[in-house]
Amino acid sequence: MKVSYFPGCTLRTKAKDLDFYARKCAEILGVELCEIENWQCCGAAFVSAKDEVASKLSSVRALAAARDAEQPLVTVCSACHNVIKQTNHAMQTDAEFAAKANLYMSQDKEPTEAYNGETTVYHYLELLRDVVGFDKLKEAVKNPLTGKKIAAYYGCMLLRPGKVLGFDDPENPTIIENFIRALGAEPVIYSYRNECCGSYAVLEDAEAAKKKSNKVSENAADNGAEMIVTACPLCKYNLEKSGSSIPVVYFTELLATALGVKEDTDAE
Amino acid sequence: MLNKTERQKEQILRSSGVNPLKCMRCGKCSGTCPSYDEMEYHPHQFVYMVETGDIETLMKSDSIYKCLSCFACVDRCPRGVEPAKLVEAVRLMAIRQKDANHLTPNDIPALLDDETPQQLLMSAMRKYSK
Numbered sequence: 236m237k238v239s240y241f242p243g244c245t246l247r248t249k250a251k252d253l254d255f256y257a258r259k260c261a262e263i264l265g266v267e268l269c270e271i272e273n274w275q276c277c278g279a280a281f282v283s284a285k286d287e288v289a290s291k292l293s294s295v296r297a298l299a300a301a302r303d304a305e306q307p308l309v310t311v312c313s314a315c316h317n318v319i320k321q322t323n324h325a326m327q328t329d330a331e332f333a334a335k336a337n338l339y340m341s342q343d344k345e346p347t348e349a350y351n352g353e354t355t356v357y358h359y360l361e362l363l364r365d366v367v368g369f370d371k372l373k374e375a376v377k378n379p380l381t382g383k384k385i386a387a388y389y390g391c392m393l394l395r396p397g398k399v400l401g402f403d404d405p406e407n408p409t410i411i412e413n414f415i416r417a418l419g420a421e422p423v424i425y426s427y428r429n430e431c432c433g434s435y436a437v438l439e440d441a442e443a444a445k446k447k448s449n450k451v452s453e454n455a456a457d458n459g460a461e462m463i464v465t466a467c468p469l470c471k472y473n474l475e476k477s478g479s480s481i482p483v484v485y486f487t488e489l490l491a492t493a494l495g496v497k498e499d500t501d502a503e
Numbered sequence: 504m505l506n507k508t509e510r511q512k513e514q515i516l517r518s519s520g521v522n523p524l525k526c527m528r529c530g531k532c533s534g535t536c537p538s539y540d541e542m543e544y545h546p547h548q549f550v551y552m553v554e555t556g557d558i559e560t561l562m563k564s565d566s567i568y569k570c571l572s573c574f575a576c577v578d579r580c581p582r583g584v585e586p587a588k589l590v591e592a593v594r595l596m597a598i599r600q601k602d603a604n605h606l607t608p609n610d611i612p613a614l615l616d617d618e619t620p621q622q623l624l625m626s627a628m629r630k631y632s633k
């Protein structure tokens with residue numbers, strides 16, 4: 236199966252592992268990630284204001300490119316997932332916003348047909364759950380992560396707003412825990428798994444961000460986790476910068492270890 | 504003719520799509536807000552201060568830069584008020600004024616470390632500058 240793929244700015248730079256192993260593992264699972272040509276950064280944070288249009292066009296262009304290729308659009312970074320899904324929802328439900336966005340897009344050098352939210356967007360984890368299937372994933376595992384106690388850290392961008400993203404139950408998610416089980420490891424449930432790491436506030440108030448990140452990593456460790464798994468480069472940065480006592484790894488690294496394309500399970 | 508306060512309120516309501524009258528002032532949004540300690544005005548206060556037209560006060564407060572866009576208040580409000588969208592609309596009204604960006608590209612180099620992900624710079628620029 237072929238899908239359109241939006242890597243995003245951070246997977247090209249600081250989070251190369253997230254990208255590299257996502258591609259490798261997809262191949263093994265029978266999915267080809269076809270990178271969208273000339274994609275532009277999604278902006279990393281959705282601006283909810285209805286009168287903010289221009290800054291959302293990069294997402295609309297990626298969505299339209301996937302529509303033209305007749306493929307679903309897949310993202311690996313949780314922020315890209317959040318921004319692109321929320322933009323898609325605005326294109327589907329806010330006619331005035333969609334009209335403005337399409338008017339801008341009609342001025343592009345090579346304009347595409349007007350876009351009205353036709354594309355299905357999957358986060359890579361959703362692709363594993365809904366398209367590949369966790370049972371198939373389990374069968375593909377070569378090196379089960381038996382005995383590892385792993386805490387899933389959802390943060391905000393995968394889950395909220397729940398009604399728009401439709402990713403999982405925002406208060407009691409199960410997708411990453413089931414992913415961890417499929418790889419043969421044991422998920423650790425802890426209450427801070429869907430609370431904020433401090434996000435972009437770290438840039439001007441590192442102490443405030445640290446307070447929030449510490450709560451997350453301490454809560455995971457207190458519940459017996461040996462490592463934390465995330466899909467978000469900014470969550471990883473904040474948890475590590477605030478001195479998490481346990482390693483923080485990308486979910487694609489775990490996946491690659493279990494599928495036998497990467498050697499060690501621990502964070503470098 | 505609308506006076507300035509009425510115009511501001513109308514713009515905030517239109518830009519956010521929020522109806523503050525749905526709020527029952529239970530405070531759950533503020534109770535769940537991870538930035539509660541850093542905010543001078545809390546999410547439930549944004550709701551009633553927009554409703555009463557006290558928008559200038561919010562625009563001048565640092566609270567608009569303390570919101571993390573975590574959407575916890577959006578998902579957990581029992582009345583579907585979506586306070587974060589008001590915070591966003593007030594912040595935009597503030598930074599869209601002339602020379603009012605909260606963060607400029609010149610500020611960035613001093614804030615970097617070796618591990619800073621691009622995502623952090625992009626999201627901060629998106630939220631703090633027009």
Ligand code: SF4
Nearest residue numbers: 526527529530532580
């Ligand atoms: S949670 Fe909703 S109803 Fe309760 S105070 Fe906040 S905005 Fe109002």
Ligand code: SF4
Nearest residue numbers: 536570571573574576
């Ligand atoms: S979106 Fe902003 S105001 Fe709402 S809970 Fe999160 S930090 Fe607080």
